Amino acid sequence: xxxxxxxxxxxxxxxxxxxxxxxxxxxxxxxxxxxxxxxxxxxxxxxxxxxxxxxxxxxxxxxxxxxxxxxxxxxxxxxxxxxxxxxxxxxxxxxxxxxxxxxxxxxxxxxxxxxxxxxxxxxxxxxxxxxxxxxxxxxxxxxxxxxxxxxxxxxxxxxxxxxxxxxxxxxxxxxxxxxxxxxxxxxxxxxxxxxxxxxxxxxxxxxxxxxxxx
Amino acid sequence: xxxxxxxxxxxxxxxxxxxxxxxxxxxxxxxxxxxxxxxxxxxxxxxxxxxxxxxxxxxxxxxxxxxxxxxxxxxxxxxxxxxxxxxxxxxxxxxxxxxxxxxxxxxxxxxxxxxxxxxxxxxxxxxxxxxxxxxxxxxxxxxxxxxxxxxxxxxxxxxxxxxxxxxxxxxxxxxxxxxxxxxxxxxxxxxxxxxxxxxxxxxxxxxxxxxxxxxxxxxxxxxxxxxxxxxxxxxxxxxxxxxxxxxxxxxxxxxxxxxxxxxxxxxxxxxxxxxxxxxxxxxxxxxxxxxxxxxxxxxxxxxxxxxxxxxxxxxxxxxxxxxxxxxxxxxxxxxxxxxxxxxxxxxxxxxxxxxxxxxxxxxxxxxxxxxxxxxxxxxxxxxxxxxxxxxxxxxxxxxxxxxxxxxxxxxxxxxxxxxxxxxxxxxxxxxxxxxxxxxxxxxxxxxxxxxxxxxxxxxxxxxxxxxxxxxxxx
Numbered sequence: 001x002x003x004x005x006x007x008x009x010x011x012x013x014x015x016x017x018x019x020x021x022x023x024x025x026x027x028x029x030x031x032x033x034x035x036x037x038x039x040x041x042x043x044x045x046x047x048x049x050x051x052x053x054x055x056x057x058x059x060x061x062x063x064x065x066x067x068x069x070x071x072x073x074x075x076x077x078x079x080x081x082x083x084x085x086x087x088x089x090x091x092x093x094x095x096x097x098x099x100x101x102x103x104x105x106x107x108x109x110x111x112x113x114x115x116x117x118x119x120x121x122x123x124x125x126x127x128x129x130x131x132x133x134x135x136x137x138x139x140x141x142x143x144x145x146x147x148x149x150x151x152x153x154x155x156x157x158x159x160x161x162x163x164x165x166x167x168x169x170x171x172x173x174x175x176x177x178x179x180x181x182x183x184x185x186x187x188x189x190x191x192x193x194x195x196x197x198x199x200x201x202x203x204x205x206x207x208x209x210x211x212x213x214x
Numbered sequence: 215x216x217x218x219x220x221x222x223x224x225x226x227x228x229x230x231x232x233x234x235x236x237x238x239x240x241x242x243x244x245x246x247x248x249x250x251x252x253x254x255x256x257x258x259x260x261x262x263x264x265x266x267x268x269x270x271x272x273x274x275x276x277x278x279x280x281x282x283x284x285x286x287x288x289x290x291x292x293x294x295x296x297x298x299x300x301x302x303x304x305x306x307x308x309x310x311x312x313x314x315x316x317x318x319x320x321x322x323x324x325x326x327x328x329x330x331x332x333x334x335x336x337x338x339x340x341x342x343x344x345x346x347x348x349x350x351x352x353x354x355x356x357x358x359x360x361x362x363x364x365x366x367x368x369x370x371x372x373x374x375x376x377x378x379x380x381x382x383x384x385x386x387x388x389x390x391x392x393x394x395x396x397x398x399x400x401x402x403x404x405x406x407x408x409x410x411x412x413x414x415x416x417x418x419x420x421x422x423x424x425x426x427x428x429x430x431x432x433x434x435x436x437x438x439x440x441x442x443x444x445x446x447x448x449x450x451x452x453x454x455x456x457x458x459x460x461x462x463x464x465x466x467x468x469x470x471x472x473x474x475x476x477x478x479x480x481x482x483x484x485x486x487x488x489x490x491x492x493x494x495x496x497x498x499x500x501x502x503x504x505x506x507x508x509x510x511x512x513x514x515x516x517x518x519x520x521x522x523x524x525x526x527x528x529x530x531x532x533x534x535x536x537x538x539x540x541x542x543x544x545x546x547x548x549x550x551x552x553x554x555x556x557x558x559x560x561x562x563x564x565x566x567x568x569x570x571x572x573x574x575x576x577x578x579x580x581x582x583x584x585x586x587x588x589x590x591x592x593x594x595x596x597x598x599x600x601x602x603x604x605x606x607x608x609x610x611x612x613x614x615x616x617x618x619x620x621x622x623x624x625x626x627x628x629x630x631x632x633x634x635x636x637x638x639x640x641x642x643x644x645x646x647x648x649x650x651x652x653x654x655x656x657x658x659x660x661x662x663x664x665x666x667x668x669x670x671x672x673x674x675x676x677x678x679x680x681x682x683x684x685x686x687x688x
Binding site for chain 2: 200
């Protein structure tokens with residue numbers, strides 16, 4: 001079987017997913033998220049939908065926002081405060097890695113069952129999307145560091161975007177652009193909150209956020 | 215041109231960031247008045263949207279819009295007094311985001327395109343987050359963090375659900391615009407499996423925002439930490455906006471003949487919310503959190519009613535309207551209590567009946583209304599839901615429903631009695647100004663009037679809205 005370019009680059013994303021399960025340092029995790037952002041935004045290029053001028057501009061805008069602006073804003077937000085900190089795992093790295101492997105197997109199995117006509121030429125598209133989504137959720141739940149949680153959210157959004165590449169055929173770019181702007185604004189607000197958390201509590205460990213609970 | 219109604223608050227909101235508070239406060243009321251006027255005009259004329267691919271005037275949207283307009287106008291009047299009495303840094307940011315929040319919520323009520331709906335609902339999260347952080351304390355920071363993170367992740371699920379709906383179109387080989395109204399017409403040819411998956415994800419996603427258990431954890435924190443006018447908006451109208459997303463998707467499900475599936479899920483989530491509220495309201499020691507749990511309860515009631523269908527769906531819409539009116543009045547009154555006693559804890563309040571008599575009247579009648587006493591509308595709504603459940607033979611559901619409502623009433627009444635009649639030795643820190651009690655009276659009065667006399671056009675709009683999900687006064 002000859003792999004097409006989409007599957008080839010998605011293989012790297014799957015590897016980066018595994019990497020993010022095991023990585024303990026925040027800067028590393030940010031670069032992983034940036035890499036995934038770049039890949040998911042260029043995938044529609046290779047899917048063979050007719051590329052119009054509007055489509056090109058939109059892809060470049062997505063690339064800029066997902067691959068550069070969003071990771072950069074997180075990086076800048078934490079530059080002074082917690083750059084060399086660990087992600088404070090609730091589930092350990094080895095156990096996380098095992099979860100990651102299991103997840104990729106499950107995602108591949110699931111996407112074989114689903115039998116989606118529109119993306120059937122691209123074996124890895126759906127498994128990668130599911131893997132990104134679940135990894136994002138995993139990071140949200142299994143890491144106490146607030147920055148790692150935001151990165152998990154971004155990873156989830158990347159995964160949804162990848163599922164949505166089938167959707168992008170029918171949607172107007174203005175709609176997709178709206179979604180992108182919302183995500184961007186959301187991450188910006190999270191970055192501002194991160195800075196404030198750091199200033200108020202002198203740390204970004206969410207275990208400190210415990211005053212409001214029943 | 216329908217779109218002007220959310221463009222106006224958007225522009226004034228941006229403007230409000232750059233003006234001092236002497237201009238910002240009147241601007242808030244002024245925009246509220248214009249908004250109310252515009253939505254009344256919209257009710258009367260029902261024009262076509264300019265961008266008809268993305269926006270449409272629907273009966274359920276009209277109902278929410280009217281509630282939003284009326285509430286915002288009254289809340290903006292209250293806000294002036296509140297801002298004078300409380301110390302808020304950077305007031306222009308508060309006013310600006312209040313207006314942007316209004317704009318995004320209006321956009322939700324008018325959106326017809328599935329993705330525009332998502333964009334608008336996510337935008338409500340982003341514009342309301344700074345409101346919760348207004349007091350700049352550690353606790354409010356924590357509430358904001360939880361709110362933004364939980365709601366963004368939840369709403370991301372709704373985006374995934376919306377994408378699944380487009381997959382259902384692909385597989386069913388449907389070529390239609392991606393709007394709720396178009397999809398409702400072609401619902402039969404959508405792929406049922408993916409439509410179901412889409413509905414579940416959309417329900418979980420918007421359900422997070424609506425405050426359905428077990429995704430409700432952000433709600434009590436956000437409602438208790440936000441300044442009271444913002445809490446009133448969050449509880450009174452934001453939750454309805456999220457419900458609108460679920461309601462419109464349910465319309466597609468009903469048209470596709472999958473309403474058994476969607477009813478079951480709505481009822482399960484609804485009952486879970488009512489039970490969660492019942493558990494937490496009993497031992498609650500902060501009055502604003504107690505009101506927040508009551509909102510979770512009412513959202514549960516609305517979900518159950520929608521799920522049962524028939525006359526219960528009509529009851530759910532009645533509950534939605536009256537919950538907005540009564541709950542926002544309660545949150546505004548709780549603002550007076552907070553300013554007067556300077557404390558959030560129920561144990562540090564008391565004797566409100568003689569210390570703050572005007573607020574007491576509003577708060578106590580609000581309590582009577584929200585717990586379903588006859589002269590207020592929630593009573594009628596809940597009655598319809600119970601009748602509807604008996605008609606469709608859902609005895610277990612309604613058994614749990616009624617039992618939980620009794621528990622909630624007991625817990626609620628206990629706390630309200632403490633606030634109203636317990637001994638209190640301290641001093642009250644504010645005077646009860648007219649502008650800080652009349653908005654509550656008007657809200658409660660509106661609820662009262664709607665209970666005895668409902669204009670024909672409102673009645674017809676409610677019937678139009680619920681017919682699409684298999685409801686009606688039959």
